[in-house]
Amino acid sequence: MSAWSSGYITDITYLSGWYRQQSPAILALACLMNGAETTMPAGDDPVHVLELGCGQGYAALLLAASNPTWRITAIDFNPAHIAAARAWAAEARLENVTFLEADLATLAEDPAARDIPQADFVTLHGVWTWVSPAVQAGIVRLLRDKVRAGGIVHVSYNVLPAWGARLGMQRLIHDSGRLLAGRSDRQAEEGIKLAQNLLATEALHLRQPAATGQILEQLSQLPVSYLAHELMNGHWKPSFMADVAAAFGDAKLEWVGASQLIENFPGLTLTGPQVAVQQRFDDPLMRELVKDMCIDRALRHDVFMRGARRMTPATRDAALMDVSIGMAIPPDELPLEASIPAGKVELSQAFYQPIVEAMADGPKRVIDLLHADRVQGRRDNPAELIGILVGLGFAEPAVRSGAGPGAAAMRFNQVALRRLRRTESINRQAAAASSRMGTGMPANLLEMFVADQAGQGNSDVDRLAELLGLAPDQRAAIDAIILTRLPVLRAAGVY
Ligand SMILES: C[S@@+](CC[C@H](N)C(=O)[O-])C[C@H]1O[C@@H](n2cnc3c(N)ncnc32)[C@H](O)[C@@H]1O
Incomplete structure (x- = not known):
């Protein structure tokens, strides 16, 4: 562990990856679906995206390359990450992305922060749970200064109570790993092996959370750089959603919904009786706690807004009708039923097949899809169409549907x-x-x-x-x- 790392591992770099829950268009959709007014990023809009804890920068590079009129600023304190990201940007000749080596614990007070413009979108993927309280506090101060009014923030974190039953497993891997090996990736491997050995002895608190054996097996198959960053940080701590919302409240950020879009539909996330309990409350955070008590999802993806303005349902539907979406899978691979947090949902072929076929040659506006030839079913629910197709990863929102390959x-x-x-x-x-x-x-x-x-x-x-x-x-x-x-x-x- 380096002296400058505040307990975060720095001896092995993180793997490169893209997580669609941090896509600005998906974040804007999450706001619209929940009735919070915003505009979808489109065309030549001069959008500014800020990524905190960017690792080797794949997400920032990908967004910069996909959107040449946007400006992307991406920050990480690990110089190996920043050097790799800058080298990649230079090789791809991307001039609209800036990688800044800085510690999120202190950046808000650092003169270097003055040059960072306020952002329309901020993303924090895989950071919050894994850093110290001092770094979390620094992140909130930075968000207070750097999110523009109406700006949108994405944060992912390990959530309680889903992680509650696995706290012992994580601690065992972390503490034993540190005693059994040197570099953090080897520590993670040794810690997982130790936990598997102990599970084989019927250790009560590994045996009781039923799926622990399966989870340990899945972990042992994952890339070691992921395991090291996931399991070996000194300050790892999962949170209740309301506590994250309270922390972000200090940056004037209000929770608006989930960028795992399907979760914005209680009926697709919970059973009927669970929804009935949830709906006894108007308080959105209490509703989320009821949800988190019911589903087996260990990583939350939340969307916050600075100054959420409420829209009427009619205005919301008009905005969603105007969104363009395009397929991410071949039209004939659309399944007859799909897995959702509440179980399975049947996808009516009479409704969806003509819609996905209409997108075979490129993205289309939702209103045009709902009125495509042969569509049988409700044509007045754009949120559900987007929720199912985009929420389940069958389609993506399109920022400039007419554009050629850039x-x-x-x-x-x-x-x-x-x-x-x-x-x-x-x-x-x-x-x-x-x-x-x-x-x-x-x-x-x-x-x-x-x-x-x-x-x-x-x-x-x-x-x-x-x-x-x-x-x-x-x-x-x-x-x-x-x-x-x-x-x-x-x-x-x-x-
Ligand atoms: C698990 S990685 C996630 C990287 C990237 N967001 C992704 O999802 O691929 C967490 C990142 O946060 C960075 N980090 C941890 N503590 C930090 C701090 N105090 N200041 C800046 N970056 C930090 C780490 O170096 C690491 O790259």
Whole structure:
């Protein structure tokens, strides 16, 4: 542990990743769906995004590449993270992203903060639970200064009571790991092994939370850099949602909803009797506590606003009708039923199939989708359409639906491919920048490679397989991508 780290690990860098819950368009949608007035980022809007605790900067780079008119400022105190992010930005020739090496505990009082403009969107993914109380307090002071009136903040954190039953498991991994190994990734591995050994002895407080064995098994499969940052920080502490809301209240931030969009629908998150208990309260935080008591979700994604203005339901629906969305999966892969926190939801084919087919060639406005030919069902509930399609990851909101593939996005995708392939498997899940969507499209490295080559006019399977050095039996994977995934990435403007 370094002297400057306030208990946060610094001996191994964090992995690069994109989390759609921090996408500005999704955050704006979460506000609109909950009746809080805002405008969807669109076209050439000069949006400023601030990311606190950016790691190696994948999210900040991806947003900068997808949105050349936006300005992105991303902050981390680990110089290895900032150096890597800056090198990547230089390689992709991204000039609208600034990486700042600074400690969130003290940045608000640092003269360097004066140069950071107020932000329209702030994201804090994977930070709050893992840093010390002094760093949390510094984050709140920074938010108080740097979120513009009407600005939107995303924060993810490990939540109670979901983590309550696993507190002992985390502590055991952390404390034993530190005694059993040197570097924090090895510590995490040793700690997990120790917890598995102890579980095998029927240790009461590992056996009692029923899924502990399964969780330990899942943890042991995850990348070591993730495990180290997840499990080995000295100040890790999950929170009740109301306590996070109280802390953010000091920055004049009001809770408006969940960027895990499906959670904004009580009927899709809880059972009927649970909703009945929840609805005994008008207080939104009490309702969230009832929700958190009922569902097995360990990481919350909350959306706050500085100055939430309430809209009438009619104004809200008009705003949602005007949102454009595009598919993230091939239309014929839309399932007949999908998993939701409350169990399963049936997706009426008569309603959804014509809608997803209407998006086959690119994003469309929700109002046009609801009035597409052959749609059978209610045409007056844009929130539910968005909640199901975007909330479950079948579609993404589109920031500039008419735009072609952007040069910066394509450069970023090539650099991402080159860099990630040096160390990761070709099947590694990533995200491709898209200026049409203004966000990342889910794609693994093989899909990004095939899309990039297709963009250069090369869709010959044998040639692609040769370039990748693939065995003949792996060519089927390229065939499948050309057939099913390329049309989705093309409709999303990735190439
Ligand atoms: C789990 S990582 C998340 C990174 C990124 N947001 C993501 O989701 O990929 C947490 C990040 O917070 C950074 N961090 C921790 N304490 C910090 C502090 N006091 N000031 C600035 N950054 C800090 C760490 O270096 C690390 O990159």
